[in-house]
Amino acid sequence: MTETIPQKRGVPFWAQIIIWLLIVGLLALVGVILGKRQQGTVQPGDAIPDFILPLFSGYEYEGKSEVQLSDFQGKVVVLNFWASWCKPCEQEAAELEEAWKFYEPGGEVVFLGADYVDTEPEARAYLKKFGITYSNGPDMGTKISQMFRIRGVPETYFIDQNGVLYYVKVGPFLSVDEIKSIVAQKLP
Amino acid sequence: MKKTLQILTFALILVSLFTGTALAQDNVPTDDEVNAIAQQLYCPVCENTPLDVCPTEACRQWRELIRLQLSQGMTEAEIKQYFVDNYGARVLAEPPRTGLNWLVYILPPAIILLGSFFLFRSFQEWAKPKVASAGTGGDRSEASSPEKDDYVARLEEELKTRK
Numbered sequence: 001m002t003e004t005i006p007q008k009r010g011v012p013f014w015a016q017i018i019i020w021l022l023i024v025g026l027l028a029l030v031g032v033i034l035g036k037r038q039q040g041t042v043q044p045g046d047a048i049p050d051f052i053l054p055l056f057s058g059y060e061y062e063g064k065s066e067v068q069l070s071d072f073q074g075k076v077v078v079l080n081f082w083a084s085w086c087k088p089c090e091q092e093a094a095e096l097e098e099a100w101k102f103y104e105p106g107g108e109v110v111f112l113g114a115d116y117v118d119t120e121p122e123a124r125a126y127l128k129k130f131g132i133t134y135s136n137g138p139d140m141g142t143k144i145s146q147m148f149r150i151r152g153v154p155e156t157y158f159i160d161q162n163g164v165l166y167y168v169k170v171g172p173f174l175s176v177d178e179i180k181s182i183v184a185q186k187l188p
Numbered sequence: 189m190k191k192t193l194q195i196l197t198f199a200l201i202l203v204s205l206f207t208g209t210a211l212a213q214d215n216v217p218t219d220d221e222v223n224a225i226a227q228q229l230y231c232p233v234c235e236n237t238p239l240d241v242c243p244t245e246a247c248r249q250w251r252e253l254i255r256l257q258l259s260q261g262m263t264e265a266e267i268k269q270y271f272v273d274n275y276g277a278r279v280l281a282e283p284p285r286t287g288l289n290w291l292v293y294i295l296p297p298a299i300i301l302l303g304s305f306f307l308f309r310s311f312q313e314w315a316k317p318k319v320a321s322a323g324t325g326g327d328r329s330e331a332s333s334p335e336k337d338d339y340v341a342r343l344e345e346e347l348k349t350r351k
C-alpha cells in the first residue's frame with residue numbers, strides 16, 4: 001500500500017548552465033575592473049596614445065585653442081595634472097613655471113597643464129595667482145587623466161621626443177632642479 | 189512743505205533700495221534649489237559622496253557653479269550635461285542607460301526574480317510530503333533511517349519482554 005515517493009525535481013540543466021555562465025561572467029567583469037584599478041598609472045616605456053587637450057583662452061599654444069600630443073613630436077612634453085582645490089599642487093606651481101621659463105626659449109621642451117575636475121573661474125584664479133604662463137586647459141570628461149590612470153593630483157608625466165613615457169612624478173616637485181634633472185635625461 | 193517733500197523723497201529712495209535688494213535676492217537660487225541638483229550628482233574626486241553633502245572645497249566650488257548656472261537660467265538637464273561633459277558620466281548618481289551601465293539596471297531585478305523563483309520552487313518542494321504512506325506501519329522503514337529502525341526494533345523488543 002505504498003505510493004511511490006515523488007522524485008525530487010532539481011533545477012533544470014539549462015537553468016544551471018545559465019546561472020553558472022552569469023556567475024562566471026560577473027566574476028570575470030569584476031576581475032577585469034579590479035585589475036584595471038590596481039594597474040596604477042601608465043608606466044615608463046609605454047607609448048602614449050594621442051590625446052587632445054583644449055586650452056583655456058589666454059593659455060593657448062602658439063595661437064591654437066587645443067593641442068594634440070602628436071603636435072609635439074620631437075619635443076619633450078611635461079604634462080602636469082593639477083586642480084585649483086589641490087593644496088599640494090600649490091607647492092610646485094612656482095617651480096613648474098620657473099622650469100618652463102628656463103626651457104621656453106630653447107623650444108625643445110613643452111609644458112602642458114591639464115586641469116583635473118575643476119571649475120574654470122577657480123582654475124583661472126589659480127593660474128593667475130601663481131603667474132603660470134605655459135599652456136593649460138581642462139581635462140574634459142577626465143578622458144586624459146583616465147588614459148594616464150592618474151591616482152590623484154598633482155602628478156606629472158614626462159614624455160620623450162617619440163611619444164614614449166619615460167618618467168612619472170606622483171606628488172609635488174620639491175625644487176626646480178628636480179624638474180630640470182628629469183627633463184635633462186632626454187635632452188642632447 | 190519742503191520738509192515733507194524731503195521725507196517723501198528719502199522714503200522713496202529707501203523703498204526702491206530695499207525693493208532692489210529683494211529682487212536681486214530673488215534671482216539667487218536657494219540652497220534647496222542647488223541641492224536638488226547636487227544630490228543627483230556625485231563628487232568626482234571623493235568616491236561615493238553625493239555633491240550636496242560633500243564637505244570638501246572642490247564640492248563647495250561645484251555647488252557654487254550649480255548656483256551660478258541656475259541663476260543664468262540653465263535647466264537641470266543642461267547643468268547635469270555640463271557636469272558629464274566636464275567631469276565624465278561617473279558624476280551622475282544614476283548612470284546613463286548605455287553599454288555596461290545596463291548591468292546596473294538589469295542584474296539586480298534579474299537576480300531578485302531568479303531568487304524568488306527558486307525560493308518559490310523550494311517552498312513547494314518542502315510543502316510536499318516526502319513519504320506518501322497508506323497508513324500501515326509496514327512501510328515506515330522506507331522513510332526511516334537505519335539508526336531509527338534499530339531504535340524502533342529495540343523498543344519493540346523491550347516492550348515485548350515487559351508484557
